[in-house]
Amino acid sequence: MSTILECKHLTKQYHQGDTTVNALQGVDVSFNKGEFVSISGPSGSGKSTLLHIIGSLEQPTDGDVILDGISLRNESRRELADIRLNRIGFVFQAYNLIPVLTAAENVEFILQLQGVDRQARRARSGELLKQVGLEGLENRRPGQLSGGQQQRVAVARALASHPAIVLADEPTANLDSKNSDELLALMSKLNQESNVTIIVATHDPKVIAHTRRHIVLTDGNIETDETRAA
């Protein structure tokens, strides 16, 4: 199995007035291509911080992230933007979609920025929206979709450009159990079908049950990192 992502001694400190919060205290972890990993831990344990740093949305205080062989440490803002565009898919807890674009346009937007031609874009978004069960709703705007449907569009968008990894921060937190079950089933199906690496930060035991590898963070440290046998 090839390593797709490596975190080297990641530390992150936030300064608030006189107090310093150690959000991450030297996290060393690596992920293989095609893994479906959940990260859990108490609130404030550093799950989101870790995903943000991996996703290059934040800079670590110390340490480095090697994504697909590229060290993120010394890249410019512009290069980081390009890395996010081409190699990382995000699914956030809420507010994932661009309000003025339809479901299909949201999925296609990134492909458009990458310069993929119109036909290929159409085909890809059609295929993905079908896979996430939104056939027929392609031309709805986010405001005309339910929360669960919006999250599914977000998953489709995250996968659209065949990224190296998909980072999902509590993607089911705003969904009822039926919708979270569906979203999870969808994510594990897509993980298996397209062999994309997915890392999910979550409190949801059902999500954890779905993933073979499960990491627990406490106080910015990895407490356990277990992979179940297949």
Next chain:
Amino acid sequence: MRVLLILIPFAWRNLWRNQRRTLITLLVVSVGVWSILTFNAVIRAWSDSSLAGSLKNMTAEAQIHAQDYLDDPDMAHSFPEPTGELLQLLNSPSVANWAPRVRTPAIIQSEYETLPVTLVGIDPDREAGVSFIADSVKQGVQLKDAKDEGVILGRHLAKRLNTRIGKRIVLMANDINGRLEERGAKVIGIFSSSPTMEDSFMFTGLRPAQKLLHADGRLSEIAMMSSAQTPLPQLVTMTRQAAPGLDIQSWDELQPMTKGIHDLTEGFIYVWLWVMFVLIAIGVVNTQLMAVFERTQEFGLLQALGFRPNWVILEVLLEALQIIGFGVLVGSLAAYASVYFLQDGISLEGLSAGADFLGIERVLYPRLEAREFFTTVIVVWGLGVLTALWPARRAVKFNVIEAMRST
């Protein structure tokens, strides 16, 4: 380029998300542009008309004199009627009109009163298009021609002299040799103009004036108007070359006051432009800042998805470019329509007495000059987009995470 093509329609859609705000910005920009252009056209018409009025008060666009006449304006400083090269130039298409004059200080005496005045001997036909006297005789008759021996007085001067049409007056002036000469003449016409004009000037035929002053074939002054084909400064230079011994000056040298007032009005137009522009800029910055702050999360999301910082700036600028462009278009069309509507003239008939007094014509003809039109449009558009840079830069300053968090 590819990104630009993606962002243009994207920006357009974003613009119409908040219709009310977009319409308000549109209104601010278009009313601003409309008022700049329309105001400009009306003020310029006013300014040109009052300049034309001042120039008709005997100054014309340029004058030819003997050297030293302006320091000591009497017949001792006269020059021969034009011949040769100068005459050729005056009769060429470069000159719209020119008028030969004898002009000297004089004393006018009625049965009741003796007053100082400037005596002007004219060829009445040649004054048309050069000075007010051609069309200001309101009572009695105009001088028939340059040989007419009658005199035309200003209404106010006639009143002060207690004389009227048909009465005789006596004129006294120094002749070309400095000897005092006098002659009787009949008042044949009364002219109306501004009080200064009415009090300062009296007119008679050029020939009798020359005769009185023993200055046959000599002039004190030639007043001239340039034609559209030759700009005034060029005409002045040409005249100086054609008549090296004479003193040629343009109106702005002869009347620095008038020049100053004219410049002041022009300056006022610019002040207005800037005031309106600042208002437009405040409007644009305000709404764009609001738009940016309202969409913090969205700009965070765009960057998380891989938008380069420059693309975010570009997107906000494109929104501004489109809304301001649209506003400028509406405003300038409205201004064009307004000026078109006013092209037959704004009648000042209601204040016509005042108009005479101010020396402007009774009807103003506003017009938009193409050059000014396009400068205004481009300046407002360009600067408007420049002001939008500020909100645009705000949009990329947000920390992506914080922006996303603010649910």
